Amino acid sequence: GQNIDQPTEMTATEGAIVQINCTYQTSGFNGLFWYQQHAGEAPTFLSYNVLDGLEEKGRFSSFLSRSKGYSYLLLKELQMKDSASYLCAVRPHTTTDSWGKFQFGAGTQVVVTP
């Protein structure tokens, strides 16, 4: 079956670095996405990985290892506004019926303290 695991909650102080891990077991793989979601709001896109390696985007970086079914999101120089839920999403496969379907993890709540 499909399984995407990420920690429930992480706490870090302002200015620090936090790494959110995500492991997945899906029927096929066609890309991994990270989204940020503030309470009561819709998710916003952060990053996309389809090949192994590190993708850097300002303070946020995302890493993927397809052989290990593993990704992480790295948040550097944490700010208070980074307090949110971070969702790992895998696009398992691509068919004409399911093009673009995502499987979401339960989300990791990051709490940034002063």
Place this chain on the structure above:
Amino acid sequence: GAVVSQHPSWVICKSGTSVKIECRSLDFQATTMFWYRQFPKQSLMLMATSNEGSKATYEQGVEKDKFLINHASLTLSTLTVTSAHPEDSSFYICSARGSGNTYEQYFGPGTRLTVT
């Protein structure tokens, strides 16, 4: 670019009534839209895939007669919750598939439904 809107942003209805939620792609054409439901402190659960001009594809366990989806144009999909019950109270979010290399999904702001 790539803005998705939802209307209404929140709605309260009585048990047994029906509620329609609209999802619009404002600056791009979306042949495929997705409808999700999210309960408090839980992740997004895909309910159905909405394709313009054809019937929606529902996920296992989602009642298609209860959650009616109509994707009448390239910019509009609607979700109607029929005969709503308190257990249908949830945060409903739509998304539209992008057309770039990543084919990411652009999410609407969500609709908070409360059934009393």
